Structures are given as structure tokens and as C-alpha cells.
Amino acid sequence: MPASMQGEIHPANYRFKLGGFEVAPIMDSYVLRPGLTPSFGGEAAAADVKALAAANRIDSDRYFHPFTPLLINTGKELVLFDTGNGSLSAEYEQMKGRLPPGQLVARMGLAGYKPEDVDVVVITHGHPDHIGGLTKGGQPVFPNARYVFGAAEFDFWNKGENVREARKFNRELYVKIAVPLANRATMIKPGDTVVPGITAVDAFGHSPGMLAFMIESDGKRMLNWADTAGQYVVSLQRPDLHLDVDDDKEKAAATRKRIFDMVANDGLLVAGFHMMPFPGLGYVERSGGAYRWVPHSYQMNL
Ligand SMILES: [Zn+2]
DSSP, X not given: OOOOOOOOOOOOBOOEEETTEEEEEBOOEEEEEEXXXXXXXXXXXXXXXXXXXXXXXXXXXXXXXXXXOEEEEOSSOEEEEOOXXXXXHHHOGGGTTTSOOOOHHHHHHHTTOOGGGOOEEEESOOSHHHHTTSEETTEESSTTOEEEEEHHHHHHHHHOTTOOGGGHHHHHHHHHHTGGGGGGEEEEOTTOEEETTEEEEEOTTSSTTOEEEEEXXXXXXXXXXXXXXXXTTHHHHOTTSOBTTOSSHHHHHHHHHHHHHHHHHHTOEEEETTOSSTXXXXXXXXXXXXXXXXXXXXXXXX
């Protein structure tokens, strides 16, 4: 009997040491999205984006879009950045077919973590793929956690003024999922400390108050840039191109350049929620007036 075909398999768990911290990117799920174009830069940039895709040996009609929360054990507290899609697709008709069911909790289990172990849940910004796993059936998924939200981001979604049409349902989700947790949440701004060694960085633009996080232990540093880049080729090589899912497009483009410059100058390791290949870790190099993503291989395993 020939062995049966088993289907694709994708790595979803990874862990390494950063000084005295343990850092574990865990892929919650992924989706194949149609077209790098017109998502990046609209129709006007279609030819450029297609050429860029060809030069980087990726398809321009479909792209692999991972959702990768980040767990950090500081030795004192277990900190989870973002929660993936959770049961959004099962609980909300509008999310069906748009977001796959989240696997974060199951995959955390494979890595040795229970939901009760999480002490702090940090939400980088309020988009569905980041808040979806906060609750299930209205109950908190991480029952012992306190929460950390960006103050500007929380206010934006909570007040609901100036929410663009495409984000109206996102606002509804935020009010249902995140706002009820406010009584157990700390509201922070850029420069504030989450726990010793983890500090918020201004990454406003992709969403009005998105935060990135500098993570430092025993002199080793890395940046969790959340959704500063939406795709590992186009966002880096054409940071000027406006992305359809960026809420403030001009600010998002300016933030990309500012943060890419910072990590390129400092040679910082980066974790990005939508970066490829898994575990979404890498470095940024200056290239041809823009930037290039250099995926992590074994630098953190030596
Ligand atoms: Zn996202």
C-alpha cells in the first residue's frame, strides 16, 4: 500500500531566548488573500506591484497572510501580544469566510501554555484579527489576565467618531469584545512600560493608535512592530504604497519609514504579526532607496 497523501503542513510554534526572556511566536491561523494588487497602491500601482512580485518570486494574484500572536515569558509574567481570530468566524456572520477560526489556544497548549497561565494580554490595535481571541461566547479566553490597551486606540473605537465605512463592523466588534474588558485594563501611550523590559512605541497609522513594543532583557533587544508592515515584500520595498486596510494611509506610510529606519539603524530583530516566513521574525536592510526584509534563520539559536 502506498502511503496516503497527508496534505500541507505549516510550522506554527517557535520559541527562543532573548536575554532572560522566552519569546514564542505562535501562528493562530492564516488566510490566502486575493491579489497583492489592488490592495497595495490601488490600480495606479498595479504594474509596479506585479513587477515587484515577479522579482521576488511570489504570486501577484494571491498572497499568504498569517496571523501570529507573540508570547513572552519574562520569568515573572507571561505576556501575550494579540489574540488572533478566535471564534469570530463562528460567532459573526460578517466574519465567515473572511477570517479562519483561530488556533492560538490549541497551539499554545502544544507549546506548554494554558490560557490560565497568561498574566497580561496586550492588544497592539483594535482590528478583528488582533482582538478576536479575547473572548469566546462572551467569556474571557484568558481568565486570569489583566489587559493593556493603547489609550488613543481604545478612545477611537470606543467613541466611534470618524470610523470609515469599511471599519463600521470592526467598531461594533470592538465595542462588544474589547470595551467590556476596560475595567481590567491599563490604558497606555507611547513610552509607557507594560512590564519591566517591555515599552510601548508609537506606530500610529495602520490603525489610529496602534502601538509597537520594544522588548529588552539583559541587553538583548527586539521590536514587536505589530502591523507596521502588512506583507513582507511590498510593505518593505514600497513603503510609500497605501494599503487598503490602513486606516490613516499617510500616517501609516510615514510610520513605516520611521520604524524601518530605526530597526535598520539599530540592527534590531523584528517580530511582525503578518510577516513571513513563519515565525515572522527578521531584520530590515536598506536597499535601493527603500528596504528589504531579511528573514531570521538561526541568529537567535546560537
Ligand atoms: Zn492585523
